[in-house]
Amino acid sequence: MRKIKLFLASSSELIEDREQFEIFIYRRCKAWANEIFLHLDKWEDFSDAMSLEGLQGEYNQVVRDCDIFVLLVQNKVGQYTAEEFEQAYQQFAATTKKPLIFTYFKPPTAAASAEGLASVEAFDNRLKGLNHYKTAYPNIEGLREHFGNQLDKLAAADFAGLGSEYYTAETITSAPFVLQSVDYQALAERIAEQQEMIEAWQATGKTERALKAANKLAQLEEEREQFKENVFKLYETFSKVEIDTARLAQAKAHFDKGEFREADAVLNAEEMAKDLDRLIERDQQLDKEKAAVAKDRGQLSNEYLVKARLRATFYEQPNRFVEVCQYFEEALKAARTTEAVFEYGVFLQKHNDFKRAKPLYVEALHHYRELAKELHRIYFPDVAMTLNNLAILQSAQNKYAQAASSYDEALNHYRELARENPRTYLPHVAVTLNNVGLLQEAQHDYEKAASSYNEALRIRRELVKENPRTYLPHVAVTLNNLAILQKAQHDYEKATSSYDEALRSYRELVKENPRTYLPYVATTLNNLAVLQKAQHDYEKATSSYDEALRSYRELVKENPRTYLPYVAMTLNNLAVLQKAQHDYEKATSSYDEALRSYRKLAKENPRTYLPDVATTLNNLANLQSDQNDYEKAASSYDETLRSYRKLAKENPRTYLPDVAMTLVNLSIFYLQDKPDKAKSVAMAKEVIQIAEGFPQVPIVQQRAEKARLILQANEAK
Numbered sequence: 001m002r003k004i005k006l007f008l009a010s011s012s013e014l015i016e017d018r019e020q021f022e023i024f025i026y027r028r029c030k031a032w033a034n035e036i037f038l039h040l041d042k043w044e045d046f047s048d049a050m051s052l053e054g055l056q057g058e059y060n061q062v063v064r065d066c067d068i069f070v071l072l073v074q075n076k077v078g079q080y081t082a083e084e085f086e087q088a089y090q091q092f093a094a095t096t097k098k099p100l101i102f103t104y105f106k107p108p109t110a111a112a113s114a115e116g117l118a119s120v121e122a123f124d125n126r127l128k129g130l131n132h133y134k135t136a137y138p139n140i141e142g143l144r145e146h147f148g149n150q151l152d153k154l155a156a157a158d159f160a161g162l163g164s165e166y167y168t169a170e171t172i173t174s175a176p177f178v179l180q181s182v183d184y185q186a187l188a189e190r191i192a193e194q195q196e197m198i199e200a201w202q203a204t205g206k207t208e209r210a211l212k213a214a215n216k217l218a219q220l221e222e223e224r225e226q227f228k229e230n231v232f233k234l235y236e237t238f239s240k241v242e243i244d245t246a247r248l249a250q251a252k253a254h255f256d257k258g259e260f261r262e263a264d265a266v267l268n269a270e271e272m273a274k275d276l277d278r279l280i281e282r283d284q285q286l287d288k289e290k291a292a293v294a295k296d297r298g299q300l301s302n303e304y305l306v307k308a309r310l311r312a313t314f315y316e317q318p319n320r321f322v323e324v325c326q327y328f329e330e331a332l333k334a335a336r337t338t339e340a341v342f343e344y345g346v347f348l349q350k351h352n353d354f355k356r357a358k359p360l361y362v363e364a365l366h367h368y369r370e371l372a373k374e375l376h377r378i379y380f381p382d383v384a385m386t387l388n389n390l391a392i393l394q395s396a397q398n399k400y401a402q403a404a405s406s407y408d409e410a411l412n413h414y415r416e417l418a419r420e421n422p423r424t425y426l427p428h429v430a431v432t433l434n435n436v437g438l439l440q441e442a443q444h445d446y447e448k449a450a451s452s453y454n455e456a457l458r459i460r461r462e463l464v465k466e467n468p469r470t471y472l473p474h475v476a477v478t479l480n481n482l483a484i485l486q487k488a489q490h491d492y493e494k495a496t497s498s499y500d501e502a503l504r505s506y507r508e509l510v511k512e513n514p515r516t517y518l519p520y521v522a523t524t525l526n527n528l529a530v531l532q533k534a535q536h537d538y539e540k541a542t543s544s545y546d547e548a549l550r551s552y553r554e555l556v557k558e559n560p561r562t563y564l565p566y567v568a569m570t571l572n573n574l575a576v577l578q579k580a581q582h583d584y585e586k587a588t589s590s591y592d593e594a595l596r597s598y599r600k601l602a603k604e605n606p607r608t609y610l611p612d613v614a615t616t617l618n619n620l621a622n623l624q625s626d627q628n629d630y631e632k633a634a635s636s637y638d639e640t641l642r643s644y645r646k647l648a649k650e651n652p653r654t655y656l657p658d659v660a661m662t663l664v665n666l667s668i669f670y671l672q673d674k675p676d677k678a679k680s681v682a683m684a685k686e687v688i689q690i691a692e693g694f695p696q697v698p699i700v701q702q703r704a705e706k707a708r709l710i711l712q713a714n715e716a717k
Helices: 012-032 055-065 079-095 114-129 140-156 182-203 207-240 246-256 260-266 269-311 320-334 338-350 354-374 376-396 400-420 422-442 446-466 468-488 492-512 514-534 538-558 560-580 584-604 606-626 630-650 652-673 677-691 698-716
Strands: 002-010 036-041 068-073 100-105
Touching: 002 012, 002 055, 002 079, 012 036, 012 068, 012 140, 055 079, 068 079, 079 100, 079 114, 100 114, 100 140, 182 207, 182 260, 207 246, 246 260, 269 320, 269 338, 320 338, 338 354, 338 376, 354 376, 376 400, 376 422, 400 422, 422 446, 422 468, 446 468, 468 492, 468 514, 492 514, 514 538, 514 560, 538 560, 560 584, 560 606, 584 606, 606 630, 606 652, 630 652, 652 677, 652 698, 677 698
Parallel strands: 002 036, 002 068, 068 100
Antiparallel strands: none
16 A cells, blocks of 8 residues: 655635545545555644644654645735745755645635735745746635546556555555564464464374364464564554664664564663663753753843833833833743733733733733642632733723623632632722623613622722721722712712712822822812713813812823823813803813823823824814814814724724714714715714624614614605
8 A cells, every 4th residue: 555645734714624625535545445545644633742843843844754735825824834835845846756736725705814915925926936836726626626636647647656655454464574574484484384283183183182283373373463463563653753863773774674683682772771861861951951041031031021111111202112012022032921921911901902912811811720720829819810801901892791701700709719818809809890880881781780889889898997098099989980870870869979978088088198199089070070061060060170170280290191181081071061051162272272182192102092082083073063163073073083993903892883983973964064965874884884793882882873863864865
């Protein structure tokens, strides 16, 4: 039987085609019965265990040893796929015989990225440069048909001398190395002699002696079967292992001649034991050296981690974000410690780079889970903390179901920890409940949100009894969040009561520590003003905003980078109030100052503040539209839309809802203020299309409903 080794390379998106190709090869082997055996290797067949060359190094060795190399391409040509092709081509160029190379291209799907398509084009050009042209295949049937025809042509030409003779357990006795074996020949002679003896005893009527000889023959035949089995296993071993030592090469040479005893003698046990002792000693030395290197890399990683944290404080640095990321990356390159992975994730999340932050949190979570298996008490809290951060990120991406699952697990972990150590972990239970309440509120599940906030509030009130300095601020935070919820439920009386209690708490804290708690007073005043506006108590709302703004302006004098965003936020809210009072001049002035502040902040940190620029522009556009200044309104809306689209390219789950909001505003604008039916309809339809990807996000569904009403209004015109 001839054995032909195939290697199948492709990117992961073609997994179904790979599976169908494997089934096709198996069926072709059955059709050829005992003539040709096609041995298929693909990356799924390899062990994940560490090897000296690395897993890709093992793939490359198999590629170099194969007879036929098949490459499937669709949406991308990854680094390793390209590397495997180069290994195959270099081997072919060196031997001018093997492996035979077949490249098949399938039309890309809509999910293909620009980067992936560029890699496909570059690879196609590489093939053309080698005078090798791709074969297109529309589906798996086309692939099977074309490659099947190629196999038939190769089989007709005896596979052009490719492959090697392949023996099975049944055909091993026909192998030259078995027939030439002295032991096998001696065993065959003894069996023949025993058969002759049986015949002789039977011919002379000596039945008893014939029976004894038959028993002896059965033993000899059993020995022959065991011999065949052991030789076949030895043959398989020689087929699988790399012959890369002098002893193995000599042993293999003797084996091929049937000189099994000579092969055994070459593998001198005494010499091998000495070599093993030397290698173990060397291995132990390398382990020590590796441990020392690992320690040094860990220390260097810590240095980079500290440098990243230091550079993060250099707010005047133009490329601060990029440089901090660079030092975090270097920390991970030095040693991928769980702390560095987690800290980098936190930094990226803080700067709204959710796409890169999420896999880091997932990696840190996996590490902490593994560590917690052995050191539960030490690392179980880290599992809960990472789950909480991951949930915050998932919520920001509007992935509410995933966020709820992460919060639930974090909360269960903290409750378990709090049963053993309530002083340490009850505060974490309360923090998580507060975050769960925020998520439930975003989903408009107000009843559950109220329950979560109230439980957090009860825990924090109990903690205040023992340590008011530490936990009174947390009570105030929960009251503030509960008040926002109560306002959303139009329970203005309870909301006012909650804000008043939060405000009293913060004012008390300010007396002892104004630097720390004055910002909280200002934030609560800002939220209270939003409530007062909703109650049409514009005088009180103006007073609250003014006090909040004065507080923030004072704080800006000492720390502009921290508090300028809060000045801008309060100005934005004050402008909304002034617009409601039809004081358009003041509202314009407030929006303009807020916008200048946010633009200034966005120059240094666009990831964090570009969303605020867009929000303020959107509000300003609404004001300009109300003033019938349609040209300015259109300009502001357009810039808002461009900003949100830019943000959505990098983080669609977070910013597509804002794209939808702006499209709704523009669609109404082109319906009523500056009639343009085509634009209005197109934008409304895009909102509905966006909403299809957010079925569980109430605010997006509300915008879709508005878009449908806009379409109806356009049809009625």
